[in-house]
Every structure is written in structure tokens, then in C-alpha cells.
Amino acid sequence: TQLLEQSPQFLSIQEGENLTVYCNSSSVFSSLQWYRQEPGEGPVLLVTVVTGGEVKKLKRLTFQFGDARKDSSLHITAAQPGDTGLYLCAGASDSNYQLIWGAGTKLIIKP
Amino acid sequence: KAGVTQTPRYLIKTRGQQVTLSCSPISGHRSVSWYQQTPGQGLQFLFEYFSETQRNKGNFPGRFSGRQFSNSRSEMNVSTLELGDSALYLCASSLVREVENEQFFGPGTRLTVL
Numbered sequence: 001t002q003l004l005e006q007s008p009q010f011l012s013i014q015e016g017e018n019l020t021v022y023c024n025s026s027s028v029f030s031s032l033q034w035y036r037q038e039p040g041e042g043p044v045l046l047v048t049v050v051t052g053g054e055v056k057k058l059k060r061l062t063f064q065f066g067d068a069r070k071d072s073s074l075h076i077t078a079a080q081p082g083d084t085g086l087y088l089c090a091g092a093s094d095s096n097y098q099l100i101w102g103a104g105t106k107l108i109i110k111p
Numbered sequence: 112k113a114g115v116t117q118t119p120r121y122l123i124k125t126r127g128q129q130v131t132l133s134c135s136p137i138s139g140h141r142s143v144s145w146y147q148q149t150p151g152q153g154l155q156f157l158f159e160y161f162s163e164t165q166r167n168k169g170n171f172p173g174r175f176s177g178r179q180f181s182n183s184r185s186e187m188n189v190s191t192l193e194l195g196d197s198a199l200y201l202c203a204s205s206l207v208r209e210v211e212n213e214q215f216f217g218p219g220t221r222l223t224v225l
Contacts, residue, residue: 002192009151025166033213036154042115042216085222087155097166103153 003027004091006102014110016078021105024071029100031103032072034063037086037104064085079109113138115204115217123223129190132220136183136204143185144214145177157200160185163207189222197224 007022009093031050035043040053049072056063060083062075065070076083086106090099115166116135124130136143146159156169173199183204189196199221203214 017157040205043214044216045213049212090154098156098159098169101146101154101156103151 003089004089004100004102006087006089006105007110008105010106010108012108012110013079015080018075018077019074019079020073021087021107022071022073024101025091025100026070026084027091027093027100028069029091030069032069033090033099034072035090036087037088038084043086043088048080064110076107079107081109081111082110083107098099115128115202115215117200117202117217119220120218121221123222123225124192125225126192126194128192129188130192130210130222131186131188132200132202132215132222134185134187134202134204136202137215138183140204140206140215141183142204142205142212143179143183144205145185145187146201146203147171148201148219149197154201157187192224194224197222 004023006023031048033048034046036046037043045064047063052069053069054065057107060077086104088104092099112119120134142161144159146154148154157171158165158177159167163179174190179185199219201216201219205212205214
């Protein structure tokens with residue numbers, strides 16, 4: 001059974017600080033997606049990484065896919081209150097016809 | 112382009128009742144997936160429909176069922192509700208059925224079972 005473990009489960013920091021959240025698995029994924037979900041809304045795709053070692057930047061957010069395609073990280077620089085939300089990672093593999101989801105990291109940025 | 116819509120947004124039921132939730136995908140999207148979301152559990156995959164056919168099913172009991180219509184709208188039904196069915200039910204649509212394709216989510220239906 002493929003699993004994706006996200007850490008930390010909960011993170012509360014002050015505006016302006018940096019943070020990293022992790023998404024780890026013992027399984028290999030062909031691609032990995034990061035979503036952000038705000039209260040009362042469904043998740044919204046932030047980025048998809050497909051190549052081992054790939055780094056993608058989205059303004060202050062930096063996403064990295066591990067060389068072995070088993071893990072990924074999301075780094076936020078100078079966090080802002082607007083970054084508050086639930087961050088979810090989801091992996092796709094050739095052996096599964098549905099995404100495998102992590103449980104999420106709940107992020108709160110205090111002004 | 113209108114996003115994914117789900118109705119109703121909130122629902123309160125009692126144990127033993129049944130419920131039907133509705134999802135209208137983005138126009139042109141033929142794949143619709145349903146998820147159950149509970150705190151700390153992430154998104155649990157229920158099933159996926161493509162062109163009116165259920166292509167994949169998650170590990171949920173038979174009380175959970177769904178269907179898709181010719182216009183790609185989808186419904187899911189839960190019979191004999193249990194307290195543990197209280198959750199946010201999310202519907203997601205995508206243009207094609209490849210698993211790595213971006214999924215567009217609706218706002219969800221918040222189901223409370225008393």
C-alpha cells in the first residue's frame with residue numbers, strides 16, 4: 001500500500017519567518033502535486049513536479065522533488081498571513097489509477 | 112468558465128437515513144472523482160467516473176455509491192448513514208482521466224450525521 005506522510009501536521013509561525021513542510025514515502029511516484037486548501041473551499045493545485053531533483057518556484061514558494069522521486073518539500077520564504085491554509089501533497093504512480101494523498105499540513109501565519 | 116459546483120453545501124442527517132450529493136463538473140470535463148475528507152485523515156478516495164463509467168473505486172463499504180450522467184454531472188449516495196460518515200465530501204473534475212492531470216475541486220458538501 002502506497003502512503004504519503006506529511007510533516008509537520010500543524011505549524012504556526014509569525015509573519016516573515018521561513019518554513020519547510022515535507023511529504024515522504026517509501027514508494028516511487030511518477031509525479032507529485034501540491035495543493036492548498038482554504039477553509040470552506042476545495043484544494044487548489046499549486047504545482048506538479050515530475051522529474052527527480054526538480055525544483056520549481058512559485059513566487060515565495062519553492063517546491064522540490066527528491067532525486068529518487070519518493071519525497072518532496074515545500075519551502076516558503078517570508079511567510080505571509082495569506083499563506084495560511086492546509087497544504088496537501090498527492091502522488092501519482094503508474095500502478096495506481098488514483099492519486100495517493102497525504103494527510104496535510106495545517107499552516108497558520110500570524111500577523 | 113464556471114468552476115465545479117456541489118450541492119448542497121451543508122447537510123444534517125440522522126443515523127440510518129440516506130443522502131444524495133450532487134456535483135457539476137467544469138464544462139468539458141469528463142472525469143469526476145469523489146473524496147471524503149476528515150480532520151487528520153486527508154482525502155480518502157471514494158470513486159472516479161469517466162464517461163458515465165466507474166473506472167476506479169476506493170476502499171469504502173457498499174453503502175457508498177455513485178453515478179455519472181451523460182452531461183458529466185455526478186451524484187453520490189450514502190445509505191444507512193453512520194456517525195462516522197460525518198465529513199466534508201469533495202468532488203473534483205478533470206479534463207482527461209490520466210491520474211497526474213490537474214484536478215479541480217468544488218467547495219464540498221459538509222455532511223453531519225447525528
